[in-house]
Amino acid sequence: MTFSEEHEEQQALFDEQPFKKRKKKYKGSKPQKKKRSKAKASIAEIIPIRDMTDDGAFQIQEDEGYMDMMQLQSKDIYSPSMDETEYDIMMMAKFFQSYAADIKIVSMNFPVDMQRQLDAVDRRIKKNTSPLYERFLLRKREELGFLEQHRTNREFYLFIYASSLKQLTEYRNNCQRYLGRVAPLLPLTEEKKIDLLYKLYNQNSKLEKRG
Structure with missing residues (x-):
């Protein structure tokens, strides 16, 4: 009688049926791996620039319009008098109030x-x-x-955007007229614009030459 009880207990100990069920249940509840998103084939698919026009402007991807950039001539903000400083602030405020199109002011360091x-x-x-x-x-x-x-120089640039080349020329003239007395806009060569875009999308890199 005692031997029979031990035999039944051993069968219960080595019964694999509950273990198999648990294993099957665990296997079915295993989370599936998410598929990785496909990487872009080239940098041209990442940056918004599509091409450069004949007059040095940039066409934006997916027919989103055009973009151009000009350099803002910086000035000493410590030596002018209080009246001159207040005048500059007033002119800049007037420019931002009157200019309704999209703009962007970018500051970057360039080698001397x-x-x-x-x-x-x-x-x-x-x-x-x-x-x-x-x-x-x-x-x-x-x-x-x-x-x-x-050593590097801190330079400031004005990015302007428009839906057409004709509108871009109009916006460029308006910016030059409004900012002429405060921060004159300097035209950039095509090489300098390309250097600026390269530096903008590769901020840890160092340019060996300037446009």
Whole structure:
């Protein structure tokens, strides 16, 4: 009798049926992995720029209009008098109130261009005959090279948007007229615009040349 009870208990201990059911239940409740979204094939599918027009503007993807950019000439905000500062603030406020189209002001750091100064020092080094003066010129050249490698200028740009090229030209003229006395707008070369877009979408990169 005792042996029979032990035998029944052993059968209960080694009964695999409950374990199989639990395993099947666990297998069915396993969460499914989500499919990863397909990566874009090229950078052209990510940035909103489609192409550059003949006059240097940019056509935006999916027929969203056109864009252009100009550089805002910065000025010293500490030396002017209080009246001049209040006038600048008033003119800027008037511009933002009267200009209803989309705009964007972007500030970026660009490397300092010291090539003209370096060329001038190199010419003096070639013509120089004094060893003492040559040592001074070489030191000056090292300083200019250091500034070009390690210093940047903070520059400001105005991005304007329009639905057509004709409207873009009108907006560009309006901005130049309203901001002429406060922050004159400087035109940019096509190379500088491309450098600006490259720097905008690759902010950790360093430009080796300027447009």
